[in-house]
Amino acid sequence: MRRRASLVLLALAVFLTALAPLLRWYVFPRMAKVPAGRYQAVVLEAKDATLIDYATLEPRRVSRLTMIQTLKGNVGQADKVKEATGRDVVVWDTLTYAAGPDGRMVTRIPERYVFDAHTQQPVHAGGENVDGTPVRRDGIEYKWPFLVEKRDYRYFDMMTRTTAPIHYRGTRSFHGLDVYYFEQTIPWTQVPLPRQLPLGISPDTVRQLGLERWYTTQRMFWVDPVTGAPVNGEEIHREEMRWTGHPEKKPITAFDGHVRMRPDYVDAAVSLVKSQRQLVLLLTDYLPWAFAGLGTGLLALSLVLEARGRSRDRRAFGGKRAHDGGKPARPAPAGEPLSRGGSP
Amino acid sequence: MRALAAAAIGLAAALTLVFAVTAIGPPRGTTSPEPLLTSAPAHP
Structure with missing residues (x-):
């Protein structure tokens, strides 16, 4: 389950991290x-x-x-x-x-x-x-x-x-x-x-x-x-x-x-610019930085989950290793003698 | 291998979204019916 979650988080992290520069240098100049x-x-x-x-x-x-x-x-x-x-x-x-x-x-x-x-x-x-x-x-x-x-x-x-x-x-x-x-x-x-x-x-x-x-x-x-x-x-x-x-x-x-x-036109121009500049900043600053930060955070979380998953697996299989060089012991199918585990 | 596939899916989704948005583009709009002014409006 953890492994699956870490993969989903990794995909999301790559999605967001890739979007950050794409928004700034591909979407912004076109939109x-x-x-x-x-x-x-x-x-x-x-x-x-x-x-x-x-x-x-x-x-x-x-x-x-x-x-x-x-x-x-x-x-x-x-x-x-x-x-x-x-x-x-x-x-x-x-x-x-x-x-x-x-x-x-x-x-x-x-x-x-x-x-x-x-x-x-x-x-x-x-x-x-x-x-x-x-x-x-x-x-x-x-x-x-x-x-x-x-x-x-x-x-x-x-x-x-x-x-x-x-x-x-x-x-x-x-x-x-x-x-x-x-x-x-x-x-x-x-x-x-x-x-x-x-x-x-x-x-x-x-x-x-x-x-x-x-x-x-x-x-x-x-x-x-x-x-x-x-x-x-x-x-x-x-x-x-x-x-x-x-x-x-x-x-x-x-x-x-x-x-x-005329002063009322100055006020109107300032008001219009203040609203429009937010849309531009959204594409050039706010979203790219937010996505880059979020992407990095998700990537870190995904790596942590993956590392925990691996260490748990190691703990789970560590005590059950066979004496033939380290192949993990697998439960034998029903009806099969246990002595067949290990090296051929 | 599964990690590589997940990363590829994330990248592909980002590229698809970006290409779709830019292909659609912002609306063109229409020519305003307002005239070119020859007297100063009372308000902007």
């Missing part, structure tokens, strides 16, 4: 992925900002500029890209909509971002674009990969439509979470005008006035290292309309403000 149908909105605000008035082409102070950023997972398009490339991808159709204090549109920039659901690396398929212009990303955007590393990443800048390093600047405590802080600075760069501008103005009209758009930003993210999701984002963002071919003429400030996530 942890950004859901294809994710929908998320984030509201950011810039208080006391400077904004261009396109009617007069003069900058003016506004009490508040609101940026509404929506990410919507396009499952149908993701399936098509998967069929074409064989990769598990997420297609995000996004809209960054800036509204003035009166709620009217300031800019409206749609975007399509196609990326690997597991690694968050961009996938060049499925019509990735910014404001209708095809782009080719070579860095992340909006979200970091799972299990973020303490290093610089390459981050796509939607305005310049280029990818540049975003630097790891250390670990910070944020709303009870230990998060990684990243910073990216985009130097003054000429950028395309959005296709949709206020008052029905077209980019061509602005160009005909002899103006071009320049932009610089300092971008900051507080990122949960487990899920790779930012729990806070800020931008010190400046835009100017410069006179084409006339560097001596004073540029017009188109926007100047410190854009921050």
